[in-house]
Amino acid sequence: MxxxxxxxxxxxxxxxxxxxxxxxxxxxxxxxxxxxxxxxxLATPERIAEVxxxxxxxxxxxxxxxKWFAQIAQGNLGESNLSHRPVSGLVAIALPVxxxxxxxxxxxxxxxxxxxxxxxxxxxxxxxANPLMAAITLGISVPGFWVGLMLIxxxxxxxxxLPSGGFVPFSRSLAxxxxxxxxxAVSLAIYxxxxxxxxxxxxxxxVLREDYVDTxxxxxxxxxxxxxxxxxxxxxxxxxxxxGLQLGVLLSGAxxxxxxxxxxxxxxxxxxxxxxxxxxxxxGVVLVAAVGYVVVNLLIDxxxxxxxxxxxIR
Numbered sequence: 001m002x003x004x005x006x007x008x009x010x011x012x013x014x015x016x017x018x019x020x021x022x023x024x025x026x027x028x029x030x031x032x033x034x035x036x037x038x039x040x041x042l043a044t045p046e047r048i049a050e051v052x053x054x055x056x057x058x059x060x061x062x063x064x065x066x067k068w069f070a071q072i073a074q075g076n077l078g079e080s081n082l083s084h085r086p087v088s089g090l091v092a093i094a095l096p097v098x099x100x101x102x103x104x105x106x107x108x109x110x111x112x113x114x115x116x117x118x119x120x121x122x123x124x125x126x127x128x129a130n131p132l133m134a135a136i137t138l139g140i141s142v143p144g145f146w147v148g149l150m151l152i153x154x155x156x157x158x159x160x161x162l163p164s165g166g167f168v169p170f171s172r173s174l175a176x177x178x179x180x181x182x183x184x185a186v187s188l189a190i191y192x193x194x195x196x197x198x199x200x201x202x203x204x205x206x207v208l209r210e211d212y213v214d215t216x217x218x219x220x221x222x223x224x225x226x227x228x229x230x231x232x233x234x235x236x237x238x239x240x241x242x243x244g245l246q247l248g249v250l251l252s253g254a255x256x257x258x259x260x261x262x263x264x265x266x267x268x269x270x271x272x273x274x275x276x277x278x279x280x281x282x283x284g285v286v287l288v289a290a291v292g293y294v295v296v297n298l299l300i301d302x303x304x305x306x307x308x309x310x311x312x313i314r
Contacts, residue, residue, distance in 0.1 A: 016290060148260045
């Protein structure tokens with residue numbers, strides 16, 4: 001288990017280093033001049049050269065990368081070119097919003113998709129299973145932003161029972177926090193759930209064809225107990241892996257959802273930085289998102305040892 005853990009930690013560290021290289025050089029080589037965008041109508045060749053020197057943008061890219069990497073190794077993500085505020089401070093404000101949105105939507109998607117996928121696998125061939133599966137397959141092609149807009153029209157505009165946007169921290173009011181985050185979380189959960197249902201269904205169908213399942217059936221075990229005791233536990237490894245991989249889908253979907261519902265999250269911060277060519281903020285957001293993705297997948301890998309004893313023997 002220690003060897004397995006060491007290998008996963010080394011792989012995670014290497015991944016983060018590669019992400020830092022790609023995010024830095026991709027933003028630095030992107031078209032457009034961030035200094036000119038920052039200065040606006042005050043951008044003259046002399047002023048652009050002066051500000052570029054102040055920000056260190058006149059240095060070679062490898063030198064700038066080494067300096068930037070040394071800063072982030074110390075926990076310093078730099079300073080926004082636009083607001084001149086520390087990037088770490090901006091991320092600290094936006095990150096809790098995205099974490100809450102992602103975790104709540106993930107919990108909703110798993111709570112609905114996993115039982116439904118198991119049920120569809122066991123009840124294959126029933127008259128209602130094929131139409132329901134067709135609707136779920138159709139749901140995979142529905143854009144997340146369309147779902148969000150339809151929920152706003154229904155619950156905010158027509159019924160008026162939930163706000164259409166904005167955010168209230170749960171430290172201020174738990175009830176208002178849930179009322180503001182519910183529609184975005186449901187939108188993101190609907191965006192993820194159909195694909196998860198199909199994955200769980202296919203995985204469970206493979207388990208149902210195993211010999212030990214036939215043996216359990218021959219002993220007269222009930223369908224509910226068969227699912228809970230024999231099928232569900234043997235689908236968790238693959239399901240956990242799929243959920244970890246889908247975290248990137250959730251993060252990309254969260255960008256759109258945060259813009260639609262005016263949530264001050266990490267996705268909205270990054271998109272605003274892209275539009276303003278605020279490269280330090282872009283690099284900080286990409287790096288923090290990558291760290292979150294790697295950490296979650298690392299935790300899932302470590303959880304394999306709790307679900308599958310064979311992992312602990314390695």
